[in-house]
Each structure stands twice: as C-alpha cells, then as structure tokens.
Amino acid sequence: MTLATNLGFPRIGARRELKEAVEAYWRGGLEPAELEIRAAEIRKRNWLLQRDEGLDQVSCGDFSLYDHVLDTAVMLGAVPSRYGWKAETVDLDTYFAMARGRAGNGRGAVPAMEMTKWFDTNYHFIVPEFEPDQRFRLASTKVVDEFAEARALGLDARPVLLGPVSFLLLGKSVENGPRPFSLLDGVLPVYEEVLRRLRAAGARWVQVDEPCLGLDLPDEAGAAYGRAYRRLSETAPDLNLLVASYFSELRENLETALALPVAGLHLDLTRGREDLRRIRGRVPDHLTLSMGVVDGRNVWRTDLAAALEILEPVMDELGGGRVMVAPSCSLLHTPVDLDLEKDLDSELRSWMAFARQKVGEVATLARALDGGREAVGDVLAENARAMEARAASERIHDPRVKERAGAVDEDLLRRARPYTERAPLQHAALGLPPLPTTTVGSFPQTSEIRRTRAAHRRGELGDEPYEAFLRGQVDEVVRFQEETGFDVLVHGEPERSDMVEYFAEQLHGFLATTNGWVQSYGSRCVKPPVILGDVRRPQPMSVELTSYAQSLTDRPVKGMLTGPVTMVQWSFVRDDQPRSETARQVALAIRDEVCDLEAAGLRAVQVDEPAFREGMPLRRADRDVYLRWAVEAFRIASSGVRDDTQIHTHMCYSEFNEILDTIAELDADVISLEASRSRMELLGAFAQFEYPSEVGPGVYDIHSPRIPPVDEMEDLILRAARAVPLERLWVNPDCGLKTRKWEEVRPALRNLVKAARRARKRLEAEKM
Ligand code: GLN
Ligand code: ZN
DSSP states (O other): OOEEBOSOOOSSOTTOHHHHHHHHHHTTOSOHHHHHHHHHHHHHHHHHHHHHTTOSBEEESOOOSSOHHHHHHHHTTOOOGGGOOOSSSOOHHHHHHHHHOBOOSGGGOBOOOOEEEOTTSSOEEEOOEEOTTOOOOOOOOHHHHHHHHHHHTTOOEEEEEEOHHHHHHHOEEOTTOOOGGGGHHHHHHHHHHHHHHHHHHTOSEEEEEOGGGGSOOOTHHHHHHHHHHHHHHHHSTTSEEEEEOOSSOOGGGHHHHHTSOOSEEEEETTTOHHHHHHHTTOOOTTOEEEEEEEOTTSSBOOOHHHHHHHHHHHHHHHOGGGEEEEESSOGGGSOSOGGGOTTSOHHHHTTBOOHHHHHHHHHHHHHHHHHOGGGGHHHHHHHHHHHHHHHHOTTTOOHHHHHHHHTOOGGGGOOSSOHHHHHHHHHHHHTOOSSOBOOOSBOOOOHHHHHHHHHHHTTSSOHHHHHHHHHHHHHHHHHHHHHHTOSSBOOBOTTOSSTTHHHHTTSEEEEOOSSOOEEEETTEEEOOOEEEEEEEOSSOSSHHHHHHHHHTOSSOBEEEEEOHHHHHHTSBOOSSSOHHHHHHHHHHHHHHHHHHHHHTTOSEEEEEOTTTTTTSOSSGGGHHHHHHHHHHHHHHHHTTSOTTSEEEEEEOOSOOGGGHHHHHHTOOSEEEEOOTTTTTTTHHHHHHHTOOSEEEEOOSOTTSSOOOOHHHHHHHHHHHHHHSOGGGBOBOOSSOOTTSOHHHHHHHHHHHHHHHHHHHHHHHHHHO
8 A cells, every 4th residue: 555644734723822821931821731632632633634635644743832953952852051951851941041042131041053945945943052072862762752753643643853863964063063973973873762762652663853864974973873873773673764855855865865775755846856757666665665755845735646657656656555655745834725715716726826735735636546547536536627717817927027037138137337327426416425324115014004904904093093103103213213323214114014024915816815824933933925826016015105104204215125046045935836926026127126216216226135145056067947936036126227216235144255145146236235233244354355346344243222322323334334345335123123122222323323423434534
C-alpha cells in the first residue's frame, strides 16, 4: 500500500488558538498546565482533521509552542549559559526566555536568542547558539511524548526531528566557539537516545529533516552526513529513518543523500524535478521514496493528473510499498483551512487549497496509485475541470495586461539621463541642503489610528469621516516634520496597516483572505495576499492623500509605495506563470502610480523594497536569474519619471555586501538602509565599491524604544561621511516608525535633525 503522509502541519490552529493561548500565558493569564492542555487540544484537532482527510500517517513532534528549531536546541540541552538553566529538563519560562528574552530592569534582563528566516520562507526560527565547551544532553522528551499522544488516539504517527547536520549548520558559534561539525559527536548521542525511546514507544518511521541538503554545502558536509546517518541507523536498526530535504534541489548533494544508510528519502518535487530524473532506474533497493508533489508553499490546488504523471512511473518502478505521497515540505507555510474562507465564491475556491485540502490531495493521489485512477475518478474529473476553468478564466487572464507586459522594452527600464546628470536637477528642484534629513515613511500607528481604521473597515465609520480623520493625522505629521526641520517630508502612512496589504487590496489580480494566517514567528502570524491573476491598477491608490500632504507645505513631500519585488515576495504567488512575469505585471502597475504621483506634483517618490534580498534563491547558481528580473521589475516601476524627480528606495537589513553591485543597478537616486546597529559597518563596502548615488544609512535604531542622543547620531553621521561623499549622504532613521510611540519618536527625531545640523557645520568647516 502507498502511504499518504505529511511532513508537518500548521501549529497555529485554524483560528489562531495557539496565539491566543501562548499570549495569555505570557500575560500571566494561564498556568503552565493550562497552556499544555490547550496545546494538546490543538494537536489533537490537527491530527484528527488530517486523518479525516484520508492521511495514513500523520506527523508528530512538529508542533511547537514557539519554534521547532528552538525545540531541537532544547531537546539537546543547548541552552546558552546566560539563561542560568541548571535543571534536568527545560521549563517553559526558560524556553520562552530563549525565544523572547527576559524583561527586567538592569540585572534580571536577558536578551533573546537571535532569530532569522527559515530558508527562503517568511517563517523565522531561533538560531541555535554554541558556546565554547558546548555540551549536549537530552533535556526534553517532547517528541516522544507527542508520539505517545498520537498513538493514544489510535493514529499511525511519524515523529519529526530536525536532523543533526542541518541543526548544526543553522546554528552559530559565539566568539571563539566551536565549528559546527566539531559538535556532531556531541549531538549524536542525544539523537540516538531519542531514536531508542521512539522505537521503544512503538514508532516505525522517523522523519529526520535535513533541508540543508538542498544548499551549497562546505566540503566537510558530505562526510558529516555520512557519519551521522551511519550512527543513527545503527542505533535502531528496525526503525525506518526518512531523510527529508525540501525547498531546493539536491543537485550535487544527491549522491550524498542516496548513499545514506536510511530507509527513506523525501524529495521536494515542486522544486527538484531534475533530482528525480537523475535517480530514476537506480534507486537503491532499500530505499523508499517520499514524493513531495503537493506544493507546501502556496495556496493552489494541485493539478492531480499532472502529479500522477510524476508518481505513476516511479510507482511502476518501485512498487507501492516503496512510494509515499507527501506535500513538498511541511504545510507550516500554508494557511490551515480553506473552508473558513466564507467570502470566497465557489469558482475561486475550486482553484485553491490550504493545508487541510492539501492533505486531502495527498490522500487522493495515494488512493489513485493503489487503486488506479478509476478509484478516484470523480475527484480527478472535478479537479481537471477546475484546472481547465482556471487556465481559461477571464477573471484572471487579462489580454491587455499580458500584452503590455510582453511589450516591455529597454526604454521602459531607463531614466533619460544617468544619475550624475539627474542629481543636480533634483537638488535644485528640491532645494536640499547638504546632509538632507528625511524619514523612511510611516509615523507611529497609535491605537486611535488602528481603532479608526478597523471601524471603517467594519463599516461602522463612513468614508467621509474616515478620510477626514486620515487628513487630520497627515496634518499632524506634516506639521511635526516642518517644526522639527526635516528637509524631505512624508505623509506618515496612517491609512496602511500593512505596506503590502494596502496596495494588494486596491490592485486587480490580488485577493485578500479573511483567515489565511500563517506563522511568521512565535505567536505572530501574517495574512499574505494571494496573487491570483493578471495584475492591473484600476485607479490611483495613494495619490489623493499624498498630494494632500504636499498641499500643506512648501517643502517637498516624498510619495511612498511598496515595490514590485516586495509585493510578490510577501504574497502567495500564482503558480501558472513564472514569478518574474508576475513581478513584471506588478511593476507596471506601480509604475503608473509613480507617474501619477509625479503628475500630481510630488517631486520625490520612494519605492520600498525591504524584501529584495530575501527573495534571493537558496542556491548561488540561481541567483543571477533572480537578480536580473528583480532589478528589471524595480526599474520598470521607478523609471517612468522625469529626471528632476527623485526616486528613493529603502531596504531594511544590513547584509548588502554581496549584492551591492545589483543595488547600484536599481539606479535609484537615494537608498535608505539599516545601519545604526552595525555602527555603519556596511558603509565600508559602499565606499570600496564606490556606490554611485545617494545613501541614507539609518542613524536611529527604530527597533528599540531607546532615544538616541544627539552626540551618538552625530558620531554615526561623521563615520558615514568617511565612506560616502558629503554630497551623496542623507540622514534618516533605519526604517519606518510605525511600531514606535510618539513619546519616543518626537525627541528621537528632534535629536536626529540636530545631529544632522551639527554634522553639516562640522563637515563644511572641515572642507574649508
Ligand atoms: N515605508 C515603510 C514604512 O516606513 C517601509 C517599511 C519597511 O521597510 N518594512 O513603514
Ligand atoms: Zn525598513
């Protein structure tokens, strides 16, 4: 029999029950035991729901109160010493302290562990930390306990572990700490112990995730993989280990994977079709293949016939006992249940699948392999009809959009003159002093703003009073900036709860879900819009409020838009055309908005691309292709303006060195970036590369409630001035101010302007 399996299921609960429970616990409103009970209820619901969809084997141990990488660190007893942990097992408070830090003034306060993106997803994990003399020991039996829990419900469950090699590769060593592979012998005994216990508890399969197998790996990695899995498979000879890699093709690591002495190998066949072609005809006899044909990274229904075309030949070759059907990766990255989308009409619904529906697809495919396509003939027929309808639907295919995107040529990608000739025109038009000051866009989103926006959304507040309210907010923000002495003003973004959602709601081709939450980190969930069809802008989106802001002042106001790469990166993207094509359509829509802002009298427009870097493919070899279309999309969006209109962009992270030349190719006139935390370190690279246009390295760390004093910011500006010529240097915060309070922002921005003025004086005096 062919097993219908899963690699992992969203843990947040269909109605974000986990968020509610965990946050209640943090507030002190739940006892530890109560939190455990609520968590167990969510696990149970998830398992039964998957069983009811027809899954033969559910995953367990993939559930987490915060993050599964943190859970793995805790299982291994890798608790950094600053948490003062000495007990036998890791208690909840230590666990959450690792995730979120411990508050307390002065002595009691302990910072959280670092968090970073999980491969190329928008999920964030807690980065394991290794100290000198790092020791490991079993400090949590969570995975074993959850296995027992599933068993007690009568389920065939497959425990999931993050594998030892990926775990070590994802971690970081503190200064003078050990190199990752030197720790392998330390972690393996703990893994062995866990496997023994799982075996004793009755487990037959254990899924060991090794997503790093899909990355460009250092040379020692192959040997580490071999050594690790030889030992693990010897520990529990009658336990079947399934090594799972996903998100990327195995490519040169395929031989390493095939040589592992394990019972099963999972392939992400939405991203690694070539791997499959390469192993056909030579799959070792002992190996079961888990075929990840259902895309775990999007919200689209699987084309079941196409999936069967992939599965059936493998089935013929290996036989049913050696094939498992699975999603491409854990379903953690999809929303839970499409059935909760009450507003969705039946046609759109028939094209989509969330985690629950994807589990159902896995089951259908397994039944079709065992019983032949006839066994699920009705489902296949209905699926084929939906696929055909989607491919032809006028709701999502717009010949005008396709034609316009197809006609993009060099002219659409270029400003008339190069930056060096544009700059003097812009500086004259904007009347800018040296070291001009500006902000990145948003101002504090007060509870009043949130409340009013929500009331308008619910229909309790009409359009007119809402718009009047927004104008009032803009009045305040503009007045503050004028009084404080900013040179380029913004309107403050009070109308936007989210920079992608705001535009997605106004563009054709995007769809907002009501309940399509996915976990971003810990209890934080996001609801990415869905790009379902050809994208076009039915009417201007931001022109009214931005030009209102400009009408209030003689100083230049900068229009504020979200760039095409970020729009695509933070949405669920359609799967029926290349991402590059979708980005191009979005870019054309943004281009029209940029031009309309200019026509309305705005002399500067910022096109934010905070997701530009995270869109980079995991493999170095794939990066150029991405960077080419990403640059193209940005340039389409931003190059429709006159030469005296200044184009800004913003990116909020500091690891630019690798892609500085690409950032230069964007041909933006000004880029603002995060720099205050790294004390301007990134500027060395800017200087060395001789970045051609203007830069505003952030001098105010907006991720902290701290108000930076004038001296400190002046010092940062002076440092920056050593790397960037004075004529090309701007002064601004690291990012938007929306998460900060006015009490912090007011003094911090006053200090910022003062610091810029002092630095101006000092640098000009030096020049004379
Ligand atoms: N303009 C946006 C803001 O200020 C930029 C946000 C971001 O970079 N993530 O909020
Ligand atoms: Zn930012």
